Amino acid sequence: MTSTRDKFGRPIVVVTGVGVVTSLGAGKVDNWAKLTAGESGIRAITRFPTDGLKTRIAGTIDFLPPQSCTAALSEQFADLAAEEAVTQSGIGTRGAFPGPLFVAVPPIEVEWPQRLEVGAQTGANDKVDYNDLLRVSAQFPAFHRRFMFGSVAETLAEKFGTQGSPISLSTACASGASAIQLGVEAIRRGETDAALCIGTDGSINPESVIRFSLLSALSTSNDAPAGAARPFAKNRDGFVMAEGAGALVLESYDAARARGATILGVLEGCGEMADAFHRTRSSPDGKPIIGCIANAIKDAGLTPADIDYVNAHGTGTPENDKMEYLGVSTVLGERMKTVPISSNKSMIGHTLSAAGAIEAVISILTLQHQRIPPTINYEQPDPAIPLDVVPFKARDARVTHAISNSFGFGGQNVSLVMGLEPA
Amino acid sequence: MADAARETWITGIGIVSSLGEGPQAHWQKLMEAQPGADASAFAPFLVHPLAPINFDAQIPKKGDQRQMEMWQRIGTYAAGLALDSAGVKGQTEILSRMDMIVAAAGGERDLAVDGAILTGMPKADNPAAFLNERLMSDLRPTLFLAQLSNLLAGNISIVHGVTGSSRTFMGEESSGVNAVRIALSRIAAGQSDIALVGGSHNGERPDLLMLYEFAGLGMKDKFAPVWERGTKGSFALGSIGAFLVIEAREHAEARGAKPMARLSAVVADRAKRKPGDVTAMLEKLWSAIKDRVMPDRTAVISGASGAEPATGEERAFLEGHRDLAVRATGSYLGHGPDTQFPMNVALATIALGHGRLFPPCDSTGLERPMTGDLRQVLVTGVGHWRGEGLALLERVD
Numbered sequence: 001m002t003s004t005r006d007k008f009g010r011p012i013v014v015v016t017g018v019g020v021v022t023s024l025g026a027g028k029v030d031n032w033a034k035l036t037a038g039e040s041g042i043r044a045i046t047r048f049p050t051d052g053l054k055t056r057i058a059g060t061i062d063f064l065p066p067q068s069c070t071a072a073l074s075e076q077f078a079d080l081a082a083e084e085a086v087t088q089s090g091i092g093t094r095g096a097f098p099g100p101l102f103v104a105v106p107p108i109e110v111e112w113p114q115r116l117e118v119g120a121q122t123g124a125n126d127k128v129d130y131n132d133l134l135r136v137s138a139q140f141p142a143f144h145r146r147f148m149f150g151s152v153a154e155t156l157a158e159k160f161g162t163q164g165s166p167i168s169l170s171t172a173c174a175s176g177a178s179a180i181q182l183g184v185e186a187i188r189r190g191e192t193d194a195a196l197c198i199g200t201d202g203s204i205n206p207e208s209v210i211r212f213s214l215l216s217a218l219s220t221s222n223d224a225p226a227g228a229a230r231p232f233a234k235n236r237d238g239f240v241m242a243e244g245a246g247a248l249v250l251e252s253y254d255a256a257r258a259r260g261a262t263i264l265g266v267l268e269g270c271g272e273m274a275d276a277f278h279r280t281r282s283s284p285d286g287k288p289i290i291g292c293i294a295n296a297i298k299d300a301g302l303t304p305a306d307i308d309y310v311n312a313h314g315t316g317t318p319e320n321d322k323m324e325y326l327g328v329s330t331v332l333g334e335r336m337k338t339v340p341i342s343s344n345k346s347m348i349g350h351t352l353s354a355a356g357a358i359e360a361v362i363s364i365l366t367l368q369h370q371r372i373p374p375t376i377n378y379e380q381p382d383p384a385i386p387l388d389v390v391p392f393k394a395r396d397a398r399v400t401h402a403i404s405n406s407f408g409f410g411g412q413n414v415s416l417v418m419g420l421e422p423a
Numbered sequence: 424m425a426d427a428a429r430e431t432w433i434t435g436i437g438i439v440s441s442l443g444e445g446p447q448a449h450w451q452k453l454m455e456a457q458p459g460a461d462a463s464a465f466a467p468f469l470v471h472p473l474a475p476i477n478f479d480a481q482i483p484k485k486g487d488q489r490q491m492e493m494w495q496r497i498g499t500y501a502a503g504l505a506l507d508s509a510g511v512k513g514q515t516e517i518l519s520r521m522d523m524i525v526a527a528a529g530g531e532r533d534l535a536v537d538g539a540i541l542t543g544m545p546k547a548d549n550p551a552a553f554l555n556e557r558l559m560s561d562l563r564p565t566l567f568l569a570q571l572s573n574l575l576a577g578n579i580s581i582v583h584g585v586t587g588s589s590r591t592f593m594g595e596e597s598s599g600v601n602a603v604r605i606a607l608s609r610i611a612a613g614q615s616d617i618a619l620v621g622g623s624h625n626g627e628r629p630d631l632l633m634l635y636e637f638a639g640l641g642m643k644d645k646f647a648p649v650w651e652r653g654t655k656g657s658f659a660l661g662s663i664g665a666f667l668v669i670e671a672r673e674h675a676e677a678r679g680a681k682p683m684a685r686l687s688a689v690v691a692d693r694a695k696r697k698p699g700d701v702t703a704m705l706e707k708l709w710s711a712i713k714d715r716v717m718p719d720r721t722a723v724i725s726g727a728s729g730a731e732p733a734t735g736e737e738r739a740f741l742e743g744h745r746d747l748a749v750r751a752t753g754s755y756l757g758h759g760p761d762t763q764f765p766m767n768v769a770l771a772t773i774a775l776g777h778g779r780l781f782p783p784c785d786s787t788g789l790e791r792p793m794t795g796d797l798r799q800v801l802v803t804g805v806g807h808w809r810g811e812g813l814a815l816l817e818r819v820d
Contacts, residue, residue, distance in 0.1 A: 051552035052559055105593065107529045107572060110634065112540075112554060118633075119541040128541035130534055130629035134468070137636040144637035145808070149528055149572075150594030154809055157693060165691035165810060167601050168594040170527075170572045178590055182605070189612040206551075207558055214564040274523070274589035276580040279490060279568050288586065409568065410577025412589060 003422075004253040006268075007301040010188040013267040014256050014421065016091065017249035018361040019084025021077050022348040023059035023242055027084055032365050035373040036394035040226035040347050042240050048206055055218040057225040058204045059242025059349030068146075071108045073202025075152045077245035077354070078103060082160060082198055089249035089261060091194055092161070099194035101153060101162035102182040104175030106203045106353045108149045114140075152200070162196055170353060172408030173313075174272075175199055176246060177356030177416050181270040183250045193255035199357025200245035209241060215280065217317060227377050229350075231314035231343035232321050232389045234382040239315040242349025246357030248364075263421040265364040268401065269300025275411030282323040288413050289327035293403065296415035297331070302401055304332045307339065307417070309372060309397070311363045311404035312389075314343025315350050324405060325385035340397060342375045342390040356406040356414060363402045363418050371396050428611045432675050432682035432819065435509025435668030436769045437501040437621070440756050441471035441661060445504065446773045448474075453770070453781035458754040460646045460659045467643040468636075470626050471661035471757030476500060487582055492531040492569035493662075495578050498623025501664030502579045505619060509668035510680060512583070517678070520587040522615045523576055524606050526598035526622030526761040527591050530570035532630045536561045575623060585619055596726065597691065597810025598622070599764035604689040604812065606669055616674040621666030624759030632660060640730050640807065649729045649751035650738065650785045656731030658807065661757020665766035682819040684772040688712045691804075691812035701736035701805060706743070708813045712801075715815060718746045720798035722780045724771045725751040726763040730807035737805045738789060747801065748793035754784045764804040768814055771800035775818045 006012050020027065023041030024034040034041075041059045047066075050056035064080075067073045092098045115133070118140060122132040137143075145151060153166040171178040176199025183195030212218050219238040221228035230236040248267075256263060273291040277283035297304055310332075313324055329336040344362050345351075351358050366372055375389040401419045406412075438445065441460075442452040460469040478496050481503030482488050488496060506512040511521070540557050547553035568574050573591040580586055592598040592605075602620050609615035625631070632641055635658070642657040652658075669686055690711050694704035723741060727734045741749050752767055759766065774780055779797050783790035797818070804812040 049549075049551035050555070051549065052555040054559075107570070108593070109529055110630075115537070115541065116544060120545065126542075127538070129538040130633065133541075133633055134629060134636055134641075137633045138639040140637050141639070142637075144634065144640075147634055147637070148595055148808060150597055150806075150809055153594060154693070158695075165597050165601055165604075165693050165812065166594075167592055167605070168598065170591045170593060171589065172571060172573045175573075182590075185609065185614055189608060189614065191608065206555055207562075210555070210558045210562065211567040214559070214562060215567060272588045274576075274580045274586040276584050276586050279565075279574065279577055279581065408573070409571065410573045410589070411580045411586070412573060412577070 012253035013184045013187045013250050014253050015248050015264045015267060015364050016251050016256050016261045017085035017089025018264060018364055019081035019247040020358055020361045021080045022244035022358060023061055024348055026080055028365060035347055036371060038374050038376045038392055040376065042225045042228055042349050044225055047204060053209060054213050054220050055209060056222045057228055057240060059240060060204045061243045069111045070106055070203050070205060071146055071151055074105055074200045075155050077202055078152060078156055078198045078200035081245035081247035082156060082196060085247040085249050086160060091249055096161040097196055099192040099196060100164045100186060101157050101166040102179040102195060102197045103153045103156060103168055104179040104199040104353045104357065105152050105168050106201045108147055108151065110147050111205055114143055160196060171412040172410050173352055174356055174406035174408040174412040174414040175353040176358065177406040177414035179357060180248060180360055180416060181414060184267050184270055187250060187252050194251045197250060198245060198247045199354040201352040201354040202243045203352060204241060204243055212241060229316045229346045230377040231316040231346050231375055232382060232385060232387055233378050234380040236316045236318060236321060238317050240349035242351045244351040244354050244358050246354055246361040248360060265367050266419045266421060268419045269296045269417035271296025271299055271415045273413050275413060280409050281319060286323055286326040286330060289323055289407060290330045292413035293327050293331045293415050296403060296417050300417035306401045307332060307403050309399045309402040310339060310341035311359050311402055312341050312343040313405040313407045314345050316345060320407065322385060325387060338388060340372055340388050340390045342372055344373060346376045359404050360416055363404045367399055367402060367418060367420055370399055429613060430672040431607055431610045431669055431686045432672050433667055433669050433684045433686055433772050434675050434680045434682060435505045436683065436772055437504025437508055437666040438766060438769050439473065439476055439497060439501050439664045441474055442755060443474045444476060449770060450773050453755060456782040456784050458648055458784050460757060465632065468632055469642045469646055469659035471659055472627055473662035482582055490565060490568065491578055494530055494623050494625040495569060495575050497625060497662060497664035498575045499578045499582050501621065501623060502619060502666045503583055505666035505668050506583055515584065517617065518584045521585050522588045522618040523579065523585050524602040524620045525576040525591045526602040527572045527575050527593060528761055529572055531628050533566055595760040596763060596804050596806035598761045600691045600804040600810060600812030603765055603768060603814060604691050607686055607689050610669060610671050617670035619666060619668055621765040622762040623664040624662065624762040626660030626662040626757055626759060648754040648784050649727050650787045650789050652729045654731060656729050656734050658729040658753065658758040661759045663756055663759035663762040663766050665762050665769050667765060667769060684775045685817040685819050687715065687815040687817050689814045693809060694811055701733055701811060702739045704811045705737060705740040708811060712815050717798055719795060721801060722748045722793055722797055723801045723803060724767045725749055726767050726804040727751045727753060728758045728807040729753055733805050733807055737803060741789060748780055749790050750781060764812060767802045771802050771816045775800060775816060
């Protein structure tokens with residue numbers, strides 16, 4: 001019988017359920033088919049008028065009922081992904097998940113439709129300011145609940161019956177990976193046998209798009225949406241905002257085996273390191289990214305030689321891809337010339353707070369299928385960052401240990417190492 | 424529950440609020456027992472404005488200050504005070520492996536831009552195009568970075584060099600409870616040796632006031648202490664920054680740091696909100712730690728917001744434990760949802776350092792004098808809408 005403890009004596013953490021929704025579709029079957037076919041989910045934004053915007057494309061989810069705001073969209077996506085993950089795992093009973101909830105959410109804010117609704121109620125027709133809004137705010141009690149930061153977690157905790165105080169978190173574009181890391185840590189501490197970890201994001205609204213646009217972070221390839229996200233390519237011009245959610249049921253190996261659950265994969269290690277260099281840029285020496293990747297491999301009890309696939313952060317911004325190249329090629333060394341690295345974002349865009357969780361789900365699918373989804377839009381390789389990005393076409397390959405990177409504004413770096421069930 | 428398998432000490436405190444800056448100023452004001460709030464700046468709403476702060480003292484680069492909005496300055500400043508207090512400021516080796524958990528909401532909006540859009544958009548020929556045009560041309564590009572929840576942590580990394588890890592929890596009151604709970608759990612289990620944990624809140628923001636006024640919770644016109652706010656309840660927002668350095672006893676001893684208090688337990692849960700649920704949840708949390716509580720030597724520092732029905736339900740719990748002297752700090756600080764719990768853990772630490780409790784501030788009889796030696800403090804956190812938590816702190820002799 002194999003050990004259920006890792007080499008550090010900690011409970012092994014396994015994945016027994018995954019769920020995903022992206023602009024490509026709902027569910028892992030549909031997403032996997034489209035990802036391995038190299039399809040893009042990026043399209044022109046139709047949710048709101050894009051007059052005057054520099055970027056008018058995104059990976060929106062348009063096949064579900066429309067919602068009033070980011071909070072409601074994020075809740076809808078998370079609900080769908082979690083339902084799929086919990087159902088697959090077969091854990092607990094309906095509405096009684098036997099562990100805590102960790103959910104990565106985007107900023108929850110009052111948005112323009114609601115602010116204008118309150119503004120209209122003031123009856124002021126000359127000039128409207130916050131004093132006017134405050135005069136009538138109490139007439140909108142539903143907005144209080146909707147725009148609490150904890151509201152998405154509250155709804156999910158209520159529906160899935162998770163235990164204890166749910167944690168809503170943000171580590172910017174690493175948030176989804178941080179949610180998983182918190183779950184892994186709780187199981188390793190022996191506090192719980194299971195955790196529900198979710199990353200979700202439904203931020204495609206005018207102000208959110210404009211905010212990233214003003215930071216010059218977004219691709220402006222509006223005329224060819226499917227070709228706009230070009231990770232690692234020489235002509236990459238920014239990331240493409242996108243929506244979605246990923247959910248994972250984590251369990252201790254002991255608990256999963258005891259109930260006869262199917263093991264989809266192992267969450268072997270987590271690494272993190274904050275960057276103190278700049279609010280949006282990585283330290284030029286790459287030390288925090290290098291340290292983060294190295295920490296994750298070490299935490300998994302592995303060496304860089306054991307990693308045979310990198311699920312890249314790969315946003316397609318000039319800066320990120322260069323720094324990620326520096327990070328992986330420093331840690332994996334000469335081997336990085338032959339270790340495949342691909343970016344899901346070339347097809348689904350950058351799902352922001354959800355990305356770490358969605359890409360962990362896809363990494364688990366990659367391990368299960370022994371097949372690597374491609375990086376599309378790689379017509380122009382960048383000679384400065386020579387990598388095997390699995391261009392255009394999915395590839396069958398032996399993948400035993402995959403690492404998934406997530407890096408975000410505010411110096412956030414998290415890497416997750418995933419593998420197959422011990423033989 | 425975060426149970427201190429590995430003994431965990433509080434070795435640093437950094438606090439700012441309407442009461443001033445640092446432990447001494449806060450203790451002095453609490454001993455004076457003169458609560459109050461400002462009624463003029465946001466009339467008819469009351470707020471507890473931040474005392475004057477020289478931000479240069481902890482954020483020396485003006486460029487850094489310019490990149491932040493007020494909530495981030497408050498937090499980055501308080502974090503610096505905490506690192507100073509723990510004697511780790513500038514200790515690169517320790518800071519590079521110090522873990523950080525920040526409880527945060529979002530940042531301030533640009534009120535002028537919002538006002539101009541609210542005024543102009545309904546009259547515009549093409550309202551959607553008007554919105555896009557105004558946002559594209561009027562929003563400062565870096566304002567986003569001053570609004571993102573995780574950028575308080577980001578600024579602390581940049582200004583103070585804390586880089587072991589960086590996590591930001593959101594979710595109003597529960598975020599503060601969970602930040603302290605997870606930091607303690609990790610240290611107790613050996614996943615972390617030293618952590619910076621806390622949050623900040625700028626209560627002087629009409630956009631944030633609006634969020635709570637949606638529920639009709641803004642305190643108007645006349646100040647009342649927390650337990651005296653009527654059947655609907657209300658609160659005045661407070662500007663509060665509070666950070667703690669907590670670390671494993673062995674880690675503190677190895678570097679010669681002294682304990683300010685022992686953080687023995689933090690427990691948290693989520694009650695539904697049917698009548699009686701909050702009281703029952705507090706009893707459940709209490710049952711997890713009550714065996715360690717010394718009768719007559721323990722006080723409760725309550726994070727009650729003043730919002731009903733949560734405050735009344737917490738009161739019912741406290742009335743069932745009349746041997747515990749109660750103090751609600753919201754009467755002095757106002758309410759800073761994310762920050763209240765770390766702030767009250769800090770104030771509990773200060774009281775334990777003095778070995779006594781500050782005077783009551785309540786004419787309803789819930790808060791009673793405590794004259795004896797103070798050995799332990801129970802800190803409560805009850806969300807105005809959701810989230811309950813308790814912490815147990817003890818004096819280290």
